Amino acid sequence: MSLELIEKEIQGCTNCGLAAGRTNIVFGVGNPKAKLMLIGEGPGKDEDLQGIPFVGAAGQLLDKILEAAEIKRQDVYIANIVKCRPPNNRVPSRKEAKACLPWLWQQLETIRPQIVVLLGSTALQNLIKPDAKITQMRGQWLESKSGIKIMPTYHPAALLRDPRRKKPVWEDFQQVRDEYKKLMNES
Numbered sequence: 001m002s003l004e005l006i007e008k009e010i011q012g013c014t015n016c017g018l019a020a021g022r023t024n025i026v027f028g029v030g031n032p033k034a035k036l037m038l039i040g041e042g043p044g045k046d047e048d049l050q051g052i053p054f055v056g057a058a059g060q061l062l063d064k065i066l067e068a069a070e071i072k073r074q075d076v077y078i079a080n081i082v083k084c085r086p087p088n089n090r091v092p093s094r095k096e097a098k099a100c101l102p103w104l105w106q107q108l109e110t111i112r113p114q115i116v117v118l119l120g121s122t123a124l125q126n127l128i129k130p131d132a133k134i135t136q137m138r139g140q141w142l143e144s145k146s147g148i149k150i151m152p153t154y155h156p157a158a159l160l161r162d163p164r165r166k167k168p169v170w171e172d173f174q175q176v177r178d179e180y181k182k183l184m185n186e187s
Ligand code: SF4
Pocket: 010, 013, 014, 015, 016, 017, 018, 019, 025, 082, 083, 084, 096, 099, 100
């Protein structure tokens, strides 16, 4: 199925309670054939208003990180665990994430990225292991059954709260950059 069709299908989704508070569904943005996909937590205020992921302060920081890693934002695909804004930017519940994950699975099946960066513990815990700790697992490659290389790192919003996390995130993105470059050179 194409991304356009999935996006059409998601319109009007009421599979969880987050539907009630949204302005827009924030489906995802980027290259439908991206080799690299970034997965965050959920839309914030700016994202909800614009219907685009990572456009607020955390998104601007992500843009800077990508630029420093020589990765063009338009070449990658960016999505979230939940597509509707949780009230007051709270962490989405396990139930909400579970309700929304089928949309993300469809995105992953369609895009077929070879590298996935998990931004923050919500992405890590909902996609890898519910009790996984981002502080322990960041910076180390994981691999899915289908061979996707997965790098967990901190969410850019966490860097805004705690600038000491900038260094580890940059180290993680250097690894992502190297792997991504390898892939681009192979293709
Ligand atoms: S968060 Fe996901 S599952 Fe919940 S209403 Fe929005 S699109 Fe549907």
